[in-house]
Amino acid sequence: MAGIRRLREGPCRLVPIDISRGCRTPWCGSRFHGFPDAFGSDRDGIADFFRALVAAAPDARIEADDLIADGDRVAVRFTLTGTHQNELLGAPGSGRPLNVEGITVLRFENGLVAERWNRLDDITLLTQLGLLPAAQTTA
Known part of the structure; x- marks a missing residue:
């Protein structure tokens, strides 16, 4: 829950720590959709993704745009920002900005994440990394 409190206080800089410490079980009941298949959907996969992200964008930050708590659940709509400086998902560092939105819902048991x-x-992430072409607009 400490991480949720930090998000409430303002943008949170990502650091290469063991983010899985707040998980109740090794698999954490994770439903980790919307992330590249190169990372597993378990607790270790979540940690691997964030370690790769911090290596690729050392200035990465997450800011909570909305934070809603109800009973044992917390929902966070967030914006991830940073500068693509090193390889991520096969894309070499480009110096381009990253600005990607997401949403996470967490269910807690005894103060620890039971499901995610x-x-x-x-x-948007793959486009900003240069792995997908940008959408074309017509006039």
Whole structure:
């Protein structure tokens, strides 16, 4: 719950720590949708994704745009920002900004995460990394 409190206080800089410490079980009941298949959907996969993200964008930050708590659940709509400086998902560092929205719903038991559902706008992320072409607009 400490991480949720930090999000409430303002943007949170991502750091390469063991983010899985707040999980109740090794699998954490995770429903980790919207992230690249290269990362597992268990607790270790979540940690691997964030370690890769911090390595690729050392200035990465997450800011809570909305934070809603009800009973044993917390929902966070967030914006992830940073600068793509090193390889991520096969895309070499480009120096381009990253600005990607997502949403996470967490269910807690005894103060620890028991389940997690996550969605990240992976189309925007892959486009900003240069792995997908930008959408064409017609006049």
